[in-house]
Amino acid sequence: MKAAVFHGAHQPLSIEDVEIDRPLAREVVVRTVASGVCRSDAHYVDGLYHYPAPSVLGHEAAGIVEEVGELVRGLQPGDHVIANLSVFCGSCERCLTGHPNLCESQETRRAPGEPPKLRLASTGEPLHQFFDLSSFAERMLLHENAAVKIRDDMPLDRAALISCGVMTGLGAALNTARVEPGSTAAVFGAGGVGLAAIQGCRIAGARQIIAIDVIESKLELAKELGATDAVDSSQDDPVARVRELTAGGVDYAFDAIGLKDVSRQAFDCLRAGGTATVIGMIPEGDKVELDGTSFLMEKKIQGTDMGSNRGPVDIRRYVDFYLQGMLKLDEMVTRHCNLEGVNEAFRAMKAGEVARTVIMFE
Ligand SMILES: [Zn+2]
Ligand SMILES: [Zn+2]
Numbered sequence: 001m002k003a004a005v006f007h008g009a010h011q012p013l014s015i016e017d018v019e020i021d022r023p024l025a026r027e028v029v030v031r032t033v034a035s036g037v038c039r040s041d042a043h044y045v046d047g048l049y050h051y052p053a054p055s056v057l058g059h060e061a062a063g064i065v066e067e068v069g070e071l072v073r074g075l076q077p078g079d080h081v082i083a084n085l086s087v088f089c090g091s092c093e094r095c096l097t098g099h100p101n102l103c104e105s106q107e108t109r110r111a112p113g114e115p116p117k118l119r120l121a122s123t124g125e126p127l128h129q130f131f132d133l134s135s136f137a138e139r140m141l142l143h144e145n146a147a148v149k150i151r152d153d154m155p156l157d158r159a160a161l162i163s164c165g166v167m168t169g170l171g172a173a174l175n176t177a178r179v180e181p182g183s184t185a186a187v188f189g190a191g192g193v194g195l196a197a198i199q200g201c202r203i204a205g206a207r208q209i210i211a212i213d214v215i216e217s218k219l220e221l222a223k224e225l226g227a228t229d230a231v232d233s234s235q236d237d238p239v240a241r242v243r244e245l246t247a248g249g250v251d252y253a254f255d256a257i258g259l260k261d262v263s264r265q266a267f268d269c270l271r272a273g274g275t276a277t278v279i280g281m282i283p284e285g286d287k288v289e290l291d292g293t294s295f296l297m298e299k300k301i302q303g304t305d306m307g308s309n310r311g312p313v314d315i316r317r318y319v320d321f322y323l324q325g326m327l328k329l330d331e332m333v334t335r336h337c338n339l340e341g342v343n344e345a346f347r348a349m350k351a352g353e354v355a356r357t358v359i360m361f362e
Contacts, residue, residue: 002341003056003137005120009047010260012343013057017121024114025071026144030081035135035359036060037233037345040281044130045346048283055128056118058136058359059085060164062156065147072144079149080156082161082315086129086306093228101309105122108132108143131348135163136342137160138361148315154322157336157358158329162318165356170194170278170321171307171314172254173204174184181205182186183251186242186269187227191220191349192356193279194256195225195253195332201252202226203326210245212238215352223224225328227359242269254279259284263301336360 001020004013023029041057051057061083065075075081086106088100095103109132110117116126118134118141126200129132131148150159161308169192173179184203187194191212201209202225210229211222219230231241249271255263258280266276269288278301282288290301307314321327334354337345338361345357 001138001338003118003134004058004339006044006053006055006057008053009045013045013136013349015340018056019119019121020139020141021115021117023067023069023141024110025069027069028065028075028142028144029067030063030083030140030142030147030186031066032061032063032135032138032140032361034062034157034361036160036163036165036192037048037342037349037357037359038164039349040083040164042346042349044280049281050284051130052128054120054125055130056134056137058133059083059133060160061133061140062159063140063162063338066139067146075144075147075149075155080152080154080159081147081149082159083133083135083142084146084148084311084315085133085164086309086311087143088311090145097355098310099308100311101306106146106332136339138219145311146249148312148317150316152322154319157333157360158322159164159319160358161329161332161356162315164320166196166327167190167309167314168279168304168307169256170200170203170327171195172277172304173197173200174301175308175314176304177252177254177275177277179204179206179252182207183256183300184208184246185252186210186212186250186266187254187256188212188238188262188266189256190222190274191256192332194223194254195277195355197254197256198222198226199327203321204279208246210242210250212242218352220354221331221355224331238297239265239268246271252277260288264290266300267294267301268300272299274299276301278302279304293329332356333358
C-alpha cells in the first residue's frame with residue numbers, strides 16, 4: 001500500500017510502498033477513506049516535538065473495516081469507523097474511573113517480539129506507528145478499541161475531523177472545562193481545534209464566546225460557527241480587549257494554539273474563579289509563567305488530553321450532533337487532496353489558509 005513516510009524532522013514526507021501485517025486476535029484492518037491533516041503532525045515534521053523515524057504520521061481518520069482478528073466481537077468487515085487515538089484497555093484504574101483517554105495499559109499495543117505492524121516495502125525496515133494509528137496510509141492496522149463503529153449515514157470526510165480536532169476542541173469545552181450555560185468564554189486560535197472549542201462553548205450554552213486570532217478570514221469563520229465577538233490580536237491586546245468586552249474577564253479561556261505566551265494570556269483574561277484550559281501542544285521545554293497573585297482569586301489553569309474523551313461515547317455523540325445540525329463540520333473542511341498533497345497541506349495550514357485539509361484515499 002501507499003503511505004506518507006516520515007524520515008525525520010525538517011524533511012518533507014515521502015510517498016512510498018509500505019507493507020502492513022495481518023491483524024492479531026484483537027486487531028482490525030481499516031481501509032482509510034479520509035484523513036485530516038492536523039497541526040500535531042506538523043509539530044513532528046517541524047521538530048517541535050520528537051518522534052522516532054521512520055514512521056507513518058497521521059492520526060485523524062475515518063474508514064471502513066476490511067478484516068478483523070479472531071477475538072474481535074464488536075466490529076465486522078464493512079463497518080464504518082472513526083479512528084480513536086485514545087486507544088484504551090477498558091480494565092485499568094484510569095479506564096475504570098471514567099478516564100479512558102488516560103489509559104496506562106500497554107496491552108493494546110504489540111509486545112516486543114511480535115512482528116511490526118508496518119514495514120518499508122523497499123528494505124523491510126519496521127516503521128513506527130504514530131499515535132497507534134498512522135493514518136497517512138491506505139490502510140491502518142488498529143487495536144479494536146482504536147476504531148469506533150459509527151452510523152453509515154455519516155459522511156466519512158466529516159467523520160475524520162471528529163477523530164482528533166473536533167474530539168479535542170469540543171471535548172475541552174464539554175468534558176474538561178465543563179462550560180456552564182450562560183457563562184462567558186474566550187478561545188485563542190481559530191484553526192480546526194479552536195473552531196471546535198468555540199462550537200463546544202456554543203453547544204454548552206455559553207452566552208458570550210470571544211474568538212481571538214490574527215487572521216481575518218478565520219475570525220469570520222469563527223463567527224459563523226458560534227463566536228459572538230472576534231478580536232484580532234495583531235491589532236489589539238487580546239487580554240485588555242477580552243476584559244473590556246466582558247466587563248472584567250471570562251469564566252473560561254482556552255489556548256487552542258499551544259504557545260507559552262498564549263497560555264499566559266488565556267489565564268490573564270479570566271475573571272475571579274475562572275478556568276483556563278491549555279489544549280494546544282506547547283513546544284517541548286517551554287515553561288509557562290503566571291501571575292502568582294491570581295491564584296488568590298481562585299483562577300485555575302489545567303491541561304486536557306484529547307478533550308478528556310470517553311472514546312466511543314463521545315465519538316458517537318459528536319456524530320449525532322453533526323447529523324442533527326448542532327455541530328458544524330462542512331464549514332471546517334476547507335480543502336480535499338490526495339495523499340501526494342500532504343506536504344502542501346502542511347504549508348497551507350501553517351499559512352493560515354485552511355481550517356482543515358482532508359486527504360481522500362478514493
Ligand atoms: Zn491532531
Ligand atoms: Zn486502560
